[in-house]
Amino acid sequence: MIQLVHVTKQYDRRPALCDVTLEIPKGEFVLLMGPSGAGKSTLLRMLIGAERPDAGQVFVNGKNVTTLKGSEIPYHRRKVGTVFQDFRLLEKKSVFDNVALPLLVQGISRTDIKRKVTEALRAVGVEHKRDQLPMSLSTGEQQRVCIARAIVNGPVVLLADEPTGNLDPALTGEIIDLFKLINARGTTVVVATHDPSVMTQVNRRVVTLVRGSLMPEQRVGV
Secondary structure (H helix, E strand, C coil), X not given: CEEEEEEEEEECCEEEEEEEEEEECCCCEEEEECCCCCCHHHHHHHHCCCCCCCEEEXXXXXXXXHHCCHXXXXXXXXXXXXXXXXXXXXXXXXXXXXXXXXXXXXXXXXXXXXXXXXXXXXXXXXXXXXXXXXXXXXXXXXXXXXXXXXXXXXXXXXXXXXXXXCXXXXXXXXXXXXXXXXXXXXXXXXXXXXXHHHHCCCCEEEEEEECCEECXXXXXXX
């Protein structure tokens, strides 16, 4: 499902990723751990085609992302959902319209948009908030809306970059449980975080980056 082969990336001669080789099979839930600046965000950005390696190859869902043309990237991203720490919700659009945005740009019919958005909001537990504006929601609810937007296309891969960075421990647990549920439905999930407490809530494979290099893998949790 996801494969990086001897991937190297530098910014101004500073290493972001150093000869990284990694494979994540279909349907797996992986925690990508490491301190800030370890290369986690760079790795995720490569998976969606937002960054290209200086050397090496990146494969996602059977496609070599490193060789995709610019015009092919949007189609690739339709199958790769992304969740960010800073939410990136449109403040003047309703919850429903925020989640519907990825479908609107594809020209999906109104009937299908209504069905898919309703299903996504129901899956994350905020269907009753569909007509509200993002700023009227709690922080945890806003993150749930972001997750709904990420899964509305039915992605085969879900990438989350520090998705619990703005949340307290209780809300962090709720969001991690939501990712587990999405993973249980067959979606490959990769959650990047520098928060060690997340490791105690997820009994899954842990991939750790330190200064752009992979460390020996482990599995921890309760």
